[in-house]
Amino acid sequence: MKLRRVMDGAVPAVQVAIAGGWVDVARALQGTQFATDAERALWCTDAIALLGAPAAVHRDMLERAARISPLTDDARVPVLPFAPRSFRDFMLYERHAIDAARGFVRTYMPRAWPLVRAWEATVGPPFPLLKPHALWSRQPIYYMGNHLAFAGDGDMSIPAYTQALDYELELGFVLSRDLMDASPAEAEAAIGGFVVVNDFSARDVQHAEMRSGFGPQKAKHFRNGLSAEIVSADEILPRWRDLTGFVRLNGELIAEPQTAGGRWSLGEAVAHVSRSERLFPGELFATGTLPGGSGIERGRLLEAGDEIEIGITGVGTLRNRIVAPARGS
Template identity: 30%
Template sequence: MRIATYLQEGRRRVGVVEDTVVRPLPDGTSPVEAAFGGHPVGTPVPLTDVSLLAPLQPPTIRDFVTFEEHVEGVRRSIDGNAGVPEAWYDAPTFYFTNPYAVIGPYDDVPVPPGTRVLDFELEVAAVIGREGRDLTPERARDHIVGYTILNDWSARDLQSREMQVNLGPCKGKDTAATLGPYLVTADELEPYRDTDGFLRLSLTATVNGEVIGKDLLSNMSWTFEEMVAYASRGTVVRPGDVLGSGTCGNGGCLAELWGVKGRQEPPPLRPGDTVTLTVEGIGSVSNTVVAGVDRVPLPTGRRRTRERP
């Protein structure tokens, strides 16, 4: 199934997508509940008559970094270092990003305050359907209810500076995160699973219609089940939690290409640019960059005397 969250005549609804129509589900049905099926559906409505929203509003978003090629290129671009840190291979590292920044598949993206170097990131995200703790990868598969596209928009100049504090990123990743166009249930993507347990989905990124990157989701170094198991270690994952794959390689973002080429080519995103991300078996999201608000000035940190009482 494909689950959509949408606006129809000002009313927020959740429904099941069938070809070019969406069938509304009973009021109060959450996207995760909808993905388990068994709910009565209403009269079909053409998708052209509704406005698609993000398929869900997750309580948490863990964004992993599972593509070796992405790490190589972006590391060179952000801090000038070559190769992949040895510690990266130890476990599927992630950071928590801002669930309040989630936007829909066709919403505009404002330039984050103070940035001059805006970038996109092509990812796929797994959505948790059932609570679990200390899961094994084998058990974790039953806790993934579906998948969606994630664009982790990044202010690279802010990110580069703040990560020098070894506690980031924060404002470099805080303004927008696209989810959509649908929540595709896990069973829909099982035909794409390879013999090693990875989902072999083709990924494509374009800017203003020009192809910037292409990759396969199966180039991840960990499966989603392994990521969920790691996320649940010593804690819980709960329904609606989103786990991003991290950015794919071979042009899954601009910064990777900048690291490879040694220059900002293609250039950073500007107002008017439209980024379209397409994932086989899931669909496409397309967002246009617009001008943002001016940065509110703040003082720099005070160098204190460290006087004691």
Template identity: 30%
Template sequence: MRIARWTDGTGTVGEGFVVGDRVVPFPDGLTVAEVLARGLAEAHRVFATVTASDGVALSDVRLLAPLVPASIRDFVAFEEHVEGVSASVDGKSEVVPEWYQAPTFYFTNPHTVLGPGEPVLPPVTERLDFELEVAAVIGGAPGDRRANLTADEAREVIFGYTIMNDWSARDLQSREMKVRLGPAKGKDFGTSLGPWIVTADEFEPFLDDEGFLAIRAEVYVGDERIGHDLVSNMGWPFPELVAYASRNARVVPGDVLGSGTTGNGGCLAELWGRRGSLDPRPLTEGDTVRMVVEGIGELVGPVGAVVPAPELPPARERSRHRAREERVPR
């Protein structure tokens, strides 16, 4: 099943299934959020009640991001990506021992999610980049257990998968992470999701013996293919990422968990690190990034105009006094 959100140009948002070349609204006014919360088995029951003739042509609507995320965690699960990007940041290609110990992630901004074809409006940056990722979308599950999941329990709460483009301003990201926190403004201006959520059961034929998702992923800038990889090259399969996210915390329906950037050119920064130069060049206004993932489809993201923000002063050097100086009344 494919689940999507769309608009017909009147401002009305539709939510439902993609059946062939048509979009069909959920019955009874259901929303994507409600269908996710009910879980995959209930989604199949709802799907059985609709027919393609109830909908409209896919070509007559504009797809939106397939959900409004409750949260977005983005992992860094591809060893090859870490190896290449580390060289672009500090000139040394390495994968630190800590990477192998546990899957690492950061939280990004759920309020700047972009849909298919929606342009990213980056901050002022000299190193705009894309990141080719697949993301798991969390749904409901029997028992509704959310915290400290095992990998088997986590597998049961993965509702489906979508394509994710974690847009990145590498110069801003590099500065922020020198302070040993972040990334923040180097990332939070835009994350593209889409074109729809494909339910997890559709991917069972692609799972290898260890539970890794062996699907092909490619990324193009214009007509040039920049990178391609198998998603099964992750260090951990998706259920283990979800289980780790739930440690002493909770995962809930609508959470999005990105795989992190694929290897072999899943982003420009990896290639910059390996080649020692800005080759290919950073993204600029007018570029179009197209991501194609087997079993899901295609996510296109145009690059729009840079949006300058009001400047803020640098930190003031303060006295570090430990007591307030008393002021003499005038």
């Protein structure tokens, strides 16, 4: 099941994908015996609440939607599929961590770079200090991002304080049930849907902030990208380790990152977060950058005028045009 939201005047309307088009959930739920009027009203405007509805509701809605002619030219502009209640970004991929660290050394530590290069040429990669902190192998690690800074397709203005804007392709997933002290299986069962996340980063600022020992701040909190569509967990969760993504820069395919190789399962990651901590529907998580899914790994950061398009097959896409900072900002 794939959902999106459009604005119907001042009120969001949830739509479900059917046969190459979209059907308003309000029409698909009209007359159903599986919901009260209050539940229908909620599910028509709140995609997360709809994803958390009983399976019988989903089956009945999809059967009814299949009998309705889908909209293929809806003039209403899609908005974010939901407003995240929080955002936690894991680092599940060691290969990205190592390759990004190598990129940081190459770019920001020019005196150390020859040593790293010589070591790896002689002994073999990776240079020991490029590997993640030992805590990474003992528990899922993550940072708390700015859940209020998400936006979809469109212009992305470079923050005035950075000369090193980067993209990061990530698989996002959102809860549709509350949790606390969950087992991995319980945590997986609470995942409602999947999205594509672009965790934009100011790399020059990030380098200094991370060396402070206090984690990312202005390097991360200015903007995140979120795909316009959300796909239900039943379609993605069983195969989340087998997905292929893509990165296109100015129309050129430059990378096809894979979701394989994560250190922890999504259930293990969310269960860890839920230890003595209550989690709620609408809380958003991301896997961390897929290996090869960022510019710092490739030595090519974003510039004004670039168009960056990222996506994950079966989940969604996100396209942003990079714009110079506003004068005087």
